[in-house]
Amino acid sequence: MERLTFDLAATPLRELNTFLHKDARDGAARHVTVLNPDGAHNIAVGLDCPVEVEIVGHAGYYAGGMNKAATITIAGSAGTGVAENMMSGKVHVKGFASNGAGASAQGGLLVIDGDAGLRCGISLKGGDIVVGGSVGSFSAFMAQAGRMVICGDAGDALGDSLYEAVLYVKGSVKSLGADAQFEPMSEADIATVASLLDQAGLDHDPKAFKRIASKRSLYHWNADADQEY
Amino acid sequence: MESKPVHFKNISREESYGYDRKTLDYIRNAAAHGLYEIRGMGAKRKLPNFDDLVFLGASMSRYPLEGYREKCLTKTVLGTRFAKKPIELEIPITIAGMSFGSLSANVKEALGRAASEVGTSTTTGDGGMTPEERLSSRTLIYQCLPSRYGFNPDDVRKADAIEVVIGQGAKPGGGGMLLGQKVSPRVAGMRTLPEGIDQRSACRHPDWTGPDDLAIKIQELREITDWEKPIYVKVGATRTFNDVKLAVHSGADVVVVDGMQGGTAATQTCFIEHIGIPTLAAVRQAVNALEDLDMKGKVQLIVSGGVRTGADVAKALAMGADAVAIGQGVLVALGCNGETYFQNGGHHDATADYNAIGTAPGYCHHCHTGKCPVGITTQDAILEQRLSPEVGARHLRNYLKTLNMELTTIARACGKQNVHHLEPEDLVALTIEAAAMAGVPLAGTSWIPGKGF
Numbered sequence: 001m002e003r004l005t006f007d008l009a010a011t012p013l014r015e016l017n018t019f020l021h022k023d024a025r026d027g028a029a030r031h032v033t034v035l036n037p038d039g040a041h042n043i044a045v046g047l048d049c050p051v052e053v054e055i056v057g058h059a060g061y062y063a064g065g066m067n068k069a070a071t072i073t074i075a076g077s078a079g080t081g082v083a084e085n086m087m088s089g090k091v092h093v094k095g096f097a098s099n100g101a102g103a104s105a106q107g108g109l110l111v112i113d114g115d116a117g118l119r120c121g122i123s124l125k126g127g128d129i130v131v132g133g134s135v136g137s138f139s140a141f142m143a144q145a146g147r148m149v150i151c152g153d154a155g156d157a158l159g160d161s162l163y164e165a166v167l168y169v170k171g172s173v174k175s176l177g178a179d180a181q182f183e184p185m186s187e188a189d190i191a192t193v194a195s196l197l198d199q200a201g202l203d204h205d206p207k208a209f210k211r212i213a214s215k216r217s218l219y220h221w222n223a224d225a226d227q228e229y
Numbered sequence: 230m231e232s233k234p235v236h237f238k239n240i241s242r243e244e245s246y247g248y249d250r251k252t253l254d255y256i257r258n259a260a261a262h263g264l265y266e267i268r269g270m271g272a273k274r275k276l277p278n279f280d281d282l283v284f285l286g287a288s289m290s291r292y293p294l295e296g297y298r299e300k301c302l303t304k305t306v307l308g309t310r311f312a313k314k315p316i317e318l319e320i321p322i323t324i325a326g327m328s329f330g331s332l333s334a335n336v337k338e339a340l341g342r343a344a345s346e347v348g349t350s351t352t353t354g355d356g357g358m359t360p361e362e363r364l365s366s367r368t369l370i371y372q373c374l375p376s377r378y379g380f381n382p383d384d385v386r387k388a389d390a391i392e393v394v395i396g397q398g399a400k401p402g403g404g405g406m407l408l409g410q411k412v413s414p415r416v417a418g419m420r421t422l423p424e425g426i427d428q429r430s431a432c433r434h435p436d437w438t439g440p441d442d443l444a445i446k447i448q449e450l451r452e453i454t455d456w457e458k459p460i461y462v463k464v465g466a467t468r469t470f471n472d473v474k475l476a477v478h479s480g481a482d483v484v485v486v487d488g489m490q491g492g493t494a495a496t497q498t499c500f501i502e503h504i505g506i507p508t509l510a511a512v513r514q515a516v517n518a519l520e521d522l523d524m525k526g527k528v529q530l531i532v533s534g535g536v537r538t539g540a541d542v543a544k545a546l547a548m549g550a551d552a553v554a555i556g557q558g559v560l561v562a563l564g565c566n567g568e569t570y571f572q573n574g575g576h577h578d579a580t581a582d583y584n585a586i587g588t589a590p591g592y593c594h595h596c597h598t599g600k601c602p603v604g605i606t607t608q609d610a611i612l613e614q615r616l617s618p619e620v621g622a623r624h625l626r627n628y629l630k631t632l633n634m635e636l637t638t639i640a641r642a643c644g645k646q647n648v649h650h651l652e653p654e655d656l657v658a659l660t661i662e663a664a665a666m667a668g669v670p671l672a673g674t675s676w677i678p679g680k681g682f
Contacts, residue, residue, distance in 0.1 A: 017452045041445045046382050046453030061442070062449045066382035081436035081446075087381060103436035104377040106421070122435040123377055125421045142431060144421045161429070163422060219426040220409060221264065 009036035064091040130200035162214035269596025281663030294641035301637040308459020319348025325556035328354030331494035333613035339621030341365025376430040378420040392461035398491030398534040401465030405430030411599035413608040466511030473518035490535025492557030495597030508534040510666035516549030539635020547651035562628035
């Protein structure tokens with residue numbers, strides 16, 4: 001069966017996720033449409049196969065959480081922790097995303113067409129995040145690896161305590177967090193931004209972005225760093 | 230006539246109470262370095278603990294069981310609330326979460342081997358699951374920590390239960406610190422960090438901000454695992470009554486309460502000594518919370534933090550725990566703080582290595598430096614060979630079996646044919662403080678402080 005539809009107004013979430021974990025992995029459907037999500041939490045979490053899931057409406061917390069290999073599209077907004085700890089595949093939010101979007105993601109691509117709330121990309125561990133709009137404060141806090149492209153503005157303390165993740169921002173940055181700094185864009189950076197924008201289906205000039213990375217001054221314990229550490 | 234000079238010998242040699250040598254050292258170190266002390270192990274001062282309680286063995290009013298003959302059951306089932314596959318253990322003594330990174334891969338393997346042999350579980354730690362510990366552990370609990378280092382759905386699916394760690398007894402409210410000398414290439418790879426840098430672990434989870442969010446997070450973990458695996462929630466003992474209630478409300482199958490006597494691989498001394506409450510007090514609060522919710526027996530309670538002996542285990546169970554988890558005691562069983570290590574068929578003196586890092590056997594707290602003289606808390610390729618998985622597992626198996634024998638013999642002395650039948654009525658306290666904290670009568674009286682005569 002190529003396509004299947006689940007209506008969450010009539011079908012329990014457990015049934016949907018069971019299908020996605022077992023039958024979809026066994027090839028029972030390549031495309032699953034989810035109707036009437038109505039902000040339900042934990043839709044399509046823990047997927048482990050290259051199935052396409054289209055959620056028609058708003059999703060609650062952790063939609064697409066720990067995704068591996070699947071392509072999940074949310075034709076609406078997403079709650080806290082969308083695509084958290086994603087391993088691979090793609091999650092695309094066509095509306096807005098709440099707090100902690102893409103938290104600790106280790107791989108894959110998270111695209112948010114609208115704005116993202118606080119702590120977008122917190123503890124990022126290797127995934128890529130592209131935000132069409134703006135991100136809230138403390139985004140990319142302690143981000144270890146991976147890339148974030150922010151087409152709008154960033155709130156306070158962007159990139160606080162960054163490790164090796166790299167951030168690209170087109171708009172204004174209210175403030176940088178501890179140990180984060182602006183750096184010049186290289187040709188490689190421009191190519192990276194162009195590629196990520198292309199994958200996200202967004203049209204911006206890659207040269208208009210600023211690069212933010214870690215100063216690495218807090219990589220070792222330092223008494224003079226005081227509260228910054 | 231000139232008076233004879235008076236020698237104020239005692240006064241001149243007397244140590245100040247408020248500024249004793251320990252405090253003077255602290256001030257001098259702070260002044261010299263501008264950094265607080267980070268160290269391993271647990272609190273170095275005396276705290277009210279299980280030694281302050283004693284059992285009332287059976288005599289006339291209770292009938293004992295024959296200690297060497299009659300059976301005493303120890304089977305323990307955890308996670309019966311929601312999970313399709315609860316954890317079934319042969320003994321109520323589990324191994325607490327300790328990370329690969331903090332411990333060597335050999336130690337992680339030894340823990341798994343010993344736990345499997347005696348029919349209990351071991352637990353991962355901050356840094357993810359190693360193949361060695363999964364292979365060697367019959368029952369493996371996978372920790373979901375604030376740092377999320379190495380946390381992934383593949384390992385979630387491989388685990389037998391998932392433990393969401395909110396806090397640790399040695400450092401409630403604090404994150405971790407793995408100093409750069411322990412961040413080897415393998416550790417760095419597992420944690421997605423550059424090799425050799427100081428690694429900070431977050432103190433709070435990145436994708437939720439409180440118990441309401443935790444409830445949804447737990448549902449996510451259940452959905453991912455198709456409701457098969459129990460979800461534990463571990464809290465460092467502080468406001469234990471409320472925290473346990475919130476963990477239960479959030480949907481935990483099992484609550485783990487870790488008291489302040491718990492060990493650590495590397496934490497600020499000010500946390501170890503000054504944050505949290507003793508395990509003795511935490512158990513009572515946790516049990517009160519479960520009883521208040523009418524969830525005693527429905528949500529299981531694991532107690533950890535300074536559990537060392539079979540008597541400690543028995544007292545924790547009598548107070549209402551369903552099982553205990555042991556970390557520091559397990560390391561001691563493996564050889565932590567020992568004078569010698571066993572390698573190449575013989576015992577070797579480690580004293581010089583202790584001296585080289587400024588300590589001595591029995592006093593070592595240098596887990597954070599990675600220079601463990603007996604090869605336990607290290608990532609050094611040479612040092613880690615001082616603890617082989619086979620030898621470590623044998624010692625740990627012996628320790629766990631001894632604890633279980635002590636537990637059952639105490640239970641039989643109290644007239645119980647099942648260790649889970651031990652009850653608060655079997656205990657009295659030796660001090661008013663312990664009586665108040667544990668909620669059991671002061672020995673020889675029926676007085677429980679705070680509850681009247």
